[in-house]
Amino acid sequence: MIPLADILYPLYQCPKASIVIAGDPFQIEPIVQVDEWKDENIYKMINLKDFQHPKTEPCSFQITNLTTQYRSVPAIGRLFSHFTPQ
Numbered sequence: 005m006i007p008l009a010d011i012l013y014p015l016y017q018c019p020k021a022s023i024v025i026a027g028d029p030f031q032i033e034p035i036v037q038v039d040e041w042k043d044e045n046i047y048k049m050i051n052l053k054d055f056q057h058p059k060t061e062p063c064s065f066q067i068t069n070l071t072t073q074y075r076s077v078p079a080i081g082r083l084f085s086h087f088t089p090q
Contacts, residue, residue, distance in 0.1 A: 008041055008049065015049065016062065026070075 014023045029047050036042050047053075051061040058067035073081050 008036065008044055008046070011046055011049065015046075 011025070025046055027046070029045065033042070033045060036044070050065060052058055052067070055067070055069055060067065073084065076084070
């Protein structure tokens with residue numbers, strides 16, 4: 005939910021900056037104050053379209069898919085996994 009304007013500077017510092025972006029593209033969208041940005045998100049900004057074979061722009065960012073959740077009981081976790089695109 006971080007404002008996209010706060011992501012731009014470190015994102016475009018490419019090899020100089022070390023940033024970690026953790027999130028779920030299927031959850032809450034970022035908070036924006038500019039209507040033109042309401043449908044934008046970090047995944048679109050780095051042109052990340054596929055988590056199976058991730059490629060990013062303008063730099064090649066390391067993408068690590070997290071596959072284990074610890075917040076729900078196992079039965080609910082399996083339900084989430086069943087309905088989440090792989």
